[in-house]
Amino acid sequence: MIDPVPSVLVRDVTKRYAAGGAEEVRALSGVDLDLPPASFVSVEGPSGCGKTTLLNLLGLLDEPSAGTISWDGHAMAGLGERERSRLRLRNIGFIFQRFYLVPTMTASENVELPMRAAGVGATVRRARARELLGEVGLGPKADRFPHELSGGEEQRVAIARALANGPGLLLADEPTGELDTANTEAILDLLVGIQAREGRTLVLVTHNPKVAQRARRHLTMQDGRIVRDSDAPEA
Amino acid sequence: MRRWRRRWGALRHHRWQGVLAAAAMAAAVALPVVLLSVGGGVADHEIRALQTSGYQITVSAAGQHGIEGTHALGARLLSIANVAQVSPVLSLAIDAFPSGGTPTPVLAEGVVPGPFGETLGPDESGLFPHPLPFSDPTDLVHYDNGSYAGTPDLQVMVAGPLASAVGLTVGSTLPLGATTDPNRSVPFTISGTFGVPRSAIGPAAAFAIVLPLSELQQLVGLGRDPVTGALVDASDTIDIALAGAAATDPTAVDQAASAITAIAPYYSVDALTQQAAQLGQTAAVLTGFYLALSSVGLSVGLVFLALVLVRQVETDRRLIGIRRALGVPARQIAVGWLRTSLVLTGSGVVAGIAGGWAIVSYLARYGQGSVATAAQLAVFDPLTLGLLALGILGLGAVASLAATRRALRLPIWEVLR
Numbered sequence: 001m002i003d004p005v006p007s008v009l010v011r012d013v014t015k016r017y018a019a020g021g022a023e024e025v026r027a028l029s030g031v032d033l034d035l036p037p038a039s040f041v042s043v044e045g046p047s048g049c050g051k052t053t054l055l056n057l058l059g060l061l062d063e064p065s066a067g068t069i070s071w072d073g074h075a076m077a078g079l080g081e082r083e084r085s086r087l088r089l090r091n092i093g094f095i096f097q098r099f100y101l102v103p104t105m106t107a108s109e110n111v112e113l114p115m116r117a118a119g120v121g122a123t124v125r126r127a128r129a130r131e132l133l134g135e136v137g138l139g140p141k142a143d144r145f146p147h148e149l150s151g152g153e154e155q156r157v158a159i160a161r162a163l164a165n166g167p168g169l170l171l172a173d174e175p176t177g178e179l180d181t182a183n184t185e186a187i188l189d190l191l192v193g194i195q196a197r198e199g200r201t202l203v204l205v206t207h208n209p210k211v212a213q214r215a216r217r218h219l220t221m222q223d224g225r226i227v228r229d230s231d232a233p234e235a
Numbered sequence: 236m237r238r239w240r241r242r243w244g245a246l247r248h249h250r251w252q253g254v255l256a257a258a259a260m261a262a263a264v265a266l267p268v269v270l271l272s273v274g275g276g277v278a279d280h281e282i283r284a285l286q287t288s289g290y291q292i293t294v295s296a297a298g299q300h301g302i303e304g305t306h307a308l309g310a311r312l313l314s315i316a317n318v319a320q321v322s323p324v325l326s327l328a329i330d331a332f333p334s335g336g337t338p339t340p341v342l343a344e345g346v347v348p349g350p351f352g353e354t355l356g357p358d359e360s361g362l363f364p365h366p367l368p369f370s371d372p373t374d375l376v377h378y379d380n381g382s383y384a385g386t387p388d389l390q391v392m393v394a395g396p397l398a399s400a401v402g403l404t405v406g407s408t409l410p411l412g413a414t415t416d417p418n419r420s421v422p423f424t425i426s427g428t429f430g431v432p433r434s435a436i437g438p439a440a441a442f443a444i445v446l447p448l449s450e451l452q453q454l455v456g457l458g459r460d461p462v463t464g465a466l467v468d469a470s471d472t473i474d475i476a477l478a479g480a481a482a483t484d485p486t487a488v489d490q491a492a493s494a495i496t497a498i499a500p501y502y503s504v505d506a507l508t509q510q511a512a513q514l515g516q517t518a519a520v521l522t523g524f525y526l527a528l529s530s531v532g533l534s535v536g537l538v539f540l541a542l543v544l545v546r547q548v549e550t551d552r553r554l555i556g557i558r559r560a561l562g563v564p565a566r567q568i569a570v571g572w573l574r575t576s577l578v579l580t581g582s583g584v585v586a587g588i589a590g591g592w593a594i595v596s597y598l599a600r601y602g603q604g605s606v607a608t609a610a611q612l613a614v615f616d617p618l619t620l621g622l623l624a625l626g627i628l629g630l631g632a633v634a635s636l637a638a639t640r641r642a643l644r645l646p647i648w649e650v651l652r
Contacts, residue, residue, distance in 0.1 A: 087562070094561065102558075
């Protein structure tokens with residue numbers, strides 16, 4: 001049985017991609033990571049160091065080439081796409097740099113999307129979407145379409161959508177990468193507040209040290225490896 | 236409304252692809268709609284004409300060696316159980332001379348006026364005056380007891396189109412002859428006119444005349460052999476009507492046909508019920524052919540639809556990736572593409588049926604000749620069209636499989652990069 005806020009263990013994970021012909025790109029090499037429940041972790045590092053690959057593996061969007069990932073002791077390897085999809089729907093909330101809202105849906109409908117997929121009734125999910133949009137300060141704009149919102153507002157909608165099914169694990173990939181300073185601060189305040197208030201695990205990928213500072217634990221990656229973990233004992 | 240307009244605006248890149256896919260399906264659907272409605276309508280009309288005909292059995296032997304001794308044979312056929320009317324007909328092309336010396340080919344039908352009028356079907360009976368305006372309804376004044384000793388009435392009815400075309404009126408004289416030589420023609424008096432039955436697959440007989448059988452026989456030399464003087468008394472068809480309930484009882488019809496065959500084994504004896512059944516089978520074969528022909532267009536339309544859907548998957552790969560990343564089950568994604576395919580296919584089916592109806596209506600109104608007649612007979616059977624629509628929707632569902640497969644095989648991490 002997986003806890004709503006799972007303990008995640010990553011052991012000796014390697015991820016290789018084909019790079020045309022017989023060549024391979026090694027995106028991750030022997031990564032070990034423990035994420036106890038309610039962790040707030042930032043992952044820093046230069047472009048191409050493997051941050052997003054690690055996030056994709058944690059979020060079950062991709063599978064490791066070697067090594068294991070387990071949630072509460074349950075190995076994720078070998079799960080079928082149906083089961084992985086169910087875990088993503090119930091246990092993981094994604095926040096992307098480019099927001100990735102569905103342009104043909106209003107803000108409210110975007111937030112309802114994961115709930116609809118989970119089979120939540122229309123009345124309940126509508127009320128919950130309004131509630132979540134209210135929490136991120138977008139109550140009055142619930143019926144706006146994405147192209148009618150600013151970048152900061154779109155990211156707030158994306159955060160509300162990530163919270164829709166009450167996931168224990170929030171994975172944010174450069175969530176402030178496309179925002180100005182004021183909006184960056186506001187979004188970070190929102191995420192930090194949610195994490196602290198609701199005790200979810202939050203993994204925040206960023207290349208911005210100022211953003212990373214807001215986390216309690218800091219990972220630094222380079223060339224597909226975690227080269228620094230603020231929680232690890234000093235060598 | 237504003238909300239839907241904004242939603243529609245966001246679908247800008249899909250709009251024309253969808254319209255084109257629906258248009259392709261509409262063009263593919265219109266063809267079977269036209270073929271099935273017109274072909275089915277014509278077949279239904281002809282079968283109904285056979286089923287509601289005023290006679291149920293025909294004896295035929297066309298050509299130079301046609302039926303001989305017609306009047307005597309008719310009297311014998313009348314003695315068969317359930318036989319109520321016997322109507323012999325001799326059909327020949329002869330020449331008329333409506334304006335003096337210029338010959339006009341006409342289709343002459345020699346009939347015994349009384350039985351002929353009684354064996355007309357519902358469609359035809361409205362085209363002829365009742366009774367026929369001939370002074371000898373039995374055709375036994377001129378022809379009597381195997382001789383042609385009586386005085387011919389020399390009366391003829393002409394078809395309305397012929398009367399209009401050459402300016403004939405009731406009471407005027409119309410010379411008729413077996414050859415183009417006007418000097419050998421015989422003057423007949425026009426005693427009436429008749430309409431032309433609508434038929435898409437039979438001869439229209441617009442230039443036709445009807446006259447007593449014995450007078451046509453004598454006119455063309457088929458009363459007596461001109462050389463030997465032997466009695467010929469020829470016809471090519473004898474229509475036989477049964478009495479009362481026997482007319483609609485297939486067993487009684489078959490029994491009467493057998494009895495007729497026993498009397499005249501050297502002539503062809505056909506029951507119209509059998510002809511109707513054969514025509515029905517032919518119509519079914521034609522329907523299959525129409526569907527096979529239409530399947531070519533439908534295949535092209537469905538391939539186009541499948542390509543448009545796959546193209547939409549490529550256009551929407553990021554949106555599909557978002558949905559899958561959020562955990563939307565594969566089944567829901569498949570249902571989404573199925574719904575899109577069914578909406579496009581359904582739109583095409585509706586537009587195709589409307590288009591087919593419009594084409595047939597246009598042909599019925601502005602078409603020429605038998606094309607217009609066939610279009611006027613078209614039947615838009617809701618059951619047939621419904622089954623056609625269901626079949627095409629089913630194929631539309633199959634067309635969505637390629638798009639669904641592609642959508643579910645997109646690597647999520649790659650499309651969200």
